[in-house]
Amino acid sequence: MRALVVRGGWEGHRPVEATSLFLPFLKASGFEVRIEESTAVYADPSVMSATDLIVQCISMSTIERDEIAGLRAAVAAGTGFTGWHGGIADSFRASSDYLQLVGGQFATHPSVSPADRTGDETDNFLRYSVTMTSLGREHPITAGIDDFELTTEQYWVLHDDLIDVLATTTHPVQPWHPWHRPIVSPAIWTRQWGDGRIVVTTPGHSLDVLENPNVRTVVERGMLWAARTASAS
Template identity: 70%
Template sequence: MARRRALVVRGGWAGHQPVKATELFIPFLEAHDYAVRVEESTEVYADAAAMADTDLVVQCVTMSQITAEQVAGLSAAVVAGTGLTGWHGGIVDSFRASAEYLHLVGGQFATHPGKEPCERRGGEEDNFLPHRVHVTDLGRDHPITAGIGDLDLVTEQYWVLHDDLIDVLATTSHPTASWQPWHRPVTSPAIWTRRWGAGRVVVTTPGHSLDVLEHPGVRTVIERGMVWATRTSSAS
């Protein structure tokens, strides 16, 4: 039986530690019989032969830019059956200027609300809020999130703009606060899947730092998402 082929693409904003973050998951892929190729830029997306030979793309590229040829190559590969997955800004805050990429992924980071202004000290911890990632009814029965339970985290809580073609496995709610401009609680998708052509996309929004990625629930969701997104012989 041929080994499955995973392509890890990493780079972008250094604050999300793309090398160390992806190195957490490469041993999992190798232990599950994936042949792993690592690329430090998105140039590989424009290589049609390489992408056609890829069963799974694990992307960790926050912000940055992508060319029209590269995003077209990634999209074409997913439509043809290549899986795409990632976490946090490495997938849902990538390539802000590319409408085609946003359409592929189905959601876009908007903000992560911070602490009350009087509690802020100027570091990244200003945006670390205690919050719950709530598994939906769909998520309770889905192979990615079944049996995981709700996740209680203290980290960035992503507010995501999205469309309704995503299948939401978990959500998180942003409460009202006197220093914030919104007037009722807002619920954002926190974990979702998306069918795109013959391909599968999985997005997990927690994952700002290595300690969050090592949280047992978060790590399990990401690892299961890799397996679920991988190219299959059918679209079922």
């Protein structure tokens, strides 16, 4: 099995350090791992057709037309695609083809009360719950994981109905926010695209979140579940 780790984009999400956390797991799980520092590899059909799993950690940034076309073709042909937080759910904002592939896009992360803001990234760190859905309680990625809490960025996600939601998070109504009812966002989801499987885990802003036992378990199980299946070979 071959895994392709593609990393880069906004340095605030520590793409090198974050992906390096999972390299030992991939190798121990039998993957031959190739690391690329840009999306140019997506345009190489010989590499993509031989790849069983793509782990992407590229926040924001841009992608060329031939690169997104290569990524979409590979996933449709059976290559798995996974990642966490902004590295997959806040990538290539200007590409509607990418957004359609992934099925959900980061919109914002609500802040703490104005009175509690200090002007750094912790202004967006909230204590929130990740709540398993009925599907999530049975799915191989999340089975046996109870609802859990995190203090980090809580992603508000715009999404479509083709995703299969394994866990959600709810944005409450607060006096300093303009919405007037609680908003439920997917926190962990899968998506079938052609013969390929996609897994998105929205927690993962920082290394300590990725090292949370629940988050790390979801990410690692997601890698194994997304990897090319025998029927897609």
